[in-house]
Amino acid sequence: MPDHTDLQARPALYGLKKQYGSLLVEEITETALVTLAHARENRDAVSATLSSAIGAALPDIGHSSVADDGLTLLGLQQDQTWCVFTHPGGSADRALAARLGETSGLYLTDQSDGWCVLSLTGDSVLAVLERLCSLDLHEGEFKVGHVARTAMEHTSVIMLRLGHSHFQLMSPRSSAGSFAHAIDNAATHVHKERLIE
């Protein structure tokens, strides 16, 4: 017989939340990540399906599109799109499938537990990220809504710009501690250096 004991879910970084001067680094714990794959030739049809089901079409690579309820599609490669949405429970792929209704030709993979999601907000965010990120994050180049898959401190990172001084970073769960350490190191230094004459 089943034990009926609920297991305690544990965020990758135990719900990290830390302020560095004006910069807030916070783990977002109820975000679902589902990859949505399709045959290349089906892109237009899939995009139409999504538009009617959730109000957001497939974005180009490097861009994102946002549904009415905030669900965000990230364009990261030719035939694969990431869906980011708030979903506190498990089986996010099934939840999304239910929402989409028609899913023939669509292949969903729940990646929610594979990634740790961090929000970085504050006016020193660019100063911190320029010590970690090899991408040009100037607002004219990496605009609000832009997304990129990159690497920071030898760790894979997916980066989404949500505002002028607001970024969402996703990095693999297993090495989230090392990634958080790298951010902590850079943010601590930037904050302290602003106080040095």
Added chain:
Amino acid sequence: MKRVSDGLVDRSRDLNFSFDGKQFAGHPGDTLASALLANGQTLVGRSFKYHRPRGIFSAGVEEPNALVEIGRGARLDPNVRATVQELYDGLSAGSQNWRGSLRHDLMAVNDLAAPLLAAGFYYKTFMWPKAFWEKLYEPLIRHSAGLGKLSMQPDPDAYDTGYLFADLLIIGTGPAGLAAALAAGRSGARVIVCEEDFLMGGRLNSEQQHVDGVASSTWAANTVAELKAMSNVRVMTRTSVFGAYDHGVFGALERITDHVGHQDQSARQIMWRIRARRSILAAGATERHIAYPDNDRPGIMLAGAVRTYLNRYGVAPGEQIAVYTNNDDGWRTAIDLAAANVEVTAVIDTRDTPPPVDTSGLGNAVLVRGANIVKTTGRHALTSVTLDTGVTVPSDCLAVSGGWNPNVHLSCHQRGRPAWREDIASFVPAGDLPVGMGIAGAANGELSLGAALRSGHDATAQALAALSHGADIGQPPQAVDEACEITPCWHVAHEAKGLRKAWSRSWVDLQNDVTSKDVTLSVQEGFTAVEHVKRYTTLGMATDQGKTSNVLGLAILAEATGQSIPDTGTTIFRPPWTPVPIAAFAGASRGEAFRPVRHTPSHAWAESQGATFTESGLWLRAQWFAKPGESTWRETVDREVEQTRSGVGVCDVTTLGKIDVQGNDAAAFLDRVYANTFSTLAVGKVRYGLMLREDGFAMDDGTAARFSDTHYVVTTTTANAVGVFRHMEFCRQCLWPGMDVHLVSTTEAWAQFAIAGPHSRELVSRLVDELDVSNEAFPFMACAETTICNGVPARLFRISFSGELAYELAVPARYGDALMAHMNDTGKDLGAVPYGLEALNVMRIEKGHATGNELNGQTTAGDIGLGRMVSQKKDCIGNVLSHRDGLAAADRPRLVGFRPVDKSVQLRAGVHFVSHGKDVITENDEGWMTSVAYSPSLGHFIGLGYLQNGADRMGDLVRACDPLRGEEYEVEICSPHFLDPEGDRLRA
């Protein structure tokens, strides 16, 4: 020496510092060098080889002499140039390279032996007797060599690296750099301006000149203020651009705390990679000296440096100063000194031409034209100079100008070779410049102020045009073009006769104690190419990289070889422009942060249980879980194996790679990448899979579980998780782009646990919500998506690596830690025990399963005993080449088991097998042991290994030889399946 004016230092505040333990005071805006000079400290160091007394020679990064140690303890930093070290309160500095004291250096005996210590001395002297090299010569030379001493402790400071981007990078902020930056900033382009000094302005701060009608230093300050107010301009002081790399990438070192001393929670320095679409090199020029006898005494200084100390720092470097020049610029030093009421004792111009300036203000200075210095005096400080006319002039400071060398370095980092310009007797940038680089100002040979300003402005105009940035940048700043004629004078012939001639030397490279004699000796010895001369003499090596000596040295070389200077050429310029600490390159990637660490989902629980961890790639895996009273790891591992085989064991196997394979063509895709067939696998079933490389060798093994017609989950070994995913993506994207198949790595997403042992079914049944896990409903190699623990999504696989009745249970990673704890708690009455990687390894060896030790890239499917898995009913990657003669040969090594004849013997992996009666030599090698373990189930060591014709030699004895340890023992060849060869346990 005294402060003659405020200059650009803040004399309203004092900064206390020490040098060699003696307390001094300086002011904000001082360098250590300017503060030492202001305090009358002329002697600051000893030379590299001869231990000659040395003083401050320059006022910038080119300094060859004034190298000091800064800081204490682990933060002791040797070879810091006093000329660029900003003064701060509490700075502790010390001289270096002496034994005894700075004034009375015992090693100065080397100077007496100078005739024996010419270039090449080491190469010729320390060759015999051969045995002396390692025991005597090398330790002796190492002890004497070098300048500063390292702390021999780990660097405790923090460093960062980072990335910056710009439309236009401007390197240097002298007149050309500031003019360029001003124009670029006003255009609205994204600009980064880097200045290695803490004060921007370069020589604008060192001269009594005017720009746009105001003092040059004032114009510089105003311009910097305007630049800092521009949001499109990033102004970076204390930042040295040290290298120009491919594709417009530059390396730059920003010093964050070196001007204030250590600060907690701050990086000391940041190593930036700057990617710029265009760049302007406005690095200025470096003054060079002249080689004349005894030209290295403390008090002998570059003429431009004398003006810097006078005008910027308000310090007169001497009370009786002579000037020695071969160009017009040297005269300006005399004019500025006289204007500051400092006594000029003489101006000696090597040219016999009229003075280029109005000399009426020079007072009683002796003005000599067409003359040279042939002698200087003063041990610890200069006292006089003697001319070839016989006149001796008392002087405590000699300002020398041998001309200016444009700082071409960064322009040459992509192998560009500079070109000789006769009119300025210097090399200027030419040839293949780094992509997108323009050159401006003195760096391009524009040595007058007006020309430098125009040059900077024009360089920006060109860069903006190339960027199609069409803003109006106005007119360049205006200034006069002062006289800057030169007639080269490289060196002065030695006048000394007899014995004294042997000790008479004219220094070319002050940092390496290379003299003009050394250069000519090199030519005599046959080392005539400029690169050979550098290696033979060490000319241009060490921290200053010959900034004041290289051109002078090759001019002397050219004369000795009878070639022209341009035909002689320069050595190759390589990064870095100035020294960069290795720690800065490492940045934050050091210590525990050297590389990312991957934690399994149950890591925290394992830690709480006192697990010992081991590295597996980037993963940290629990190796074993010692219990109180267990004194050895073997004791712990034996217990874990025994408890698993008798009860139930749980192991976190999340690290095994998991790849979600979906699509209409998923089955066909797997058939192509795996040697065996997966299209026939039923939904709800798992199959073992073997993957071959293109060349037919075994690549990786794992399982594939089918959850629907279009959905598989395949597993890989931990070590090959990334490699297999990459390989499959290559196949998908490049080999068969038309297939409808999609891959997602889900290794991290699912926490997966092996649950093994006779009670594993009972434990699993306590976890699942509804799934029937009976042997009938969920047999060996079944799989299912289900829920556990009241609704937690899960995947259950009935697979076994241990040989026991076993399952692998996967849940979303967030539940991994809790599930591990829960299983051990819930299964307590079943004897549940966590087991680590070591016990897992023991059990797989008992069962004869291959892992990385066996799949080492040299073995085939047949070697492992899995030849029949390579399906001949379909094609797959590696199929064709796996049939090559060499790979299909009957006498290839086969994977077999080994057990010691003497059961008390400890087997060792790596031993080689040799038949009885044969010598232990490579020719007789028949195979090797890949894995060994003590089997608690059998009570002795067992091993797996490869042996020629192994499968046909069951029961034979063979010698296991370990020449490394001097061990040899007999082993019996047996099946690799030591335990339950029929598989009854796992199917139970």
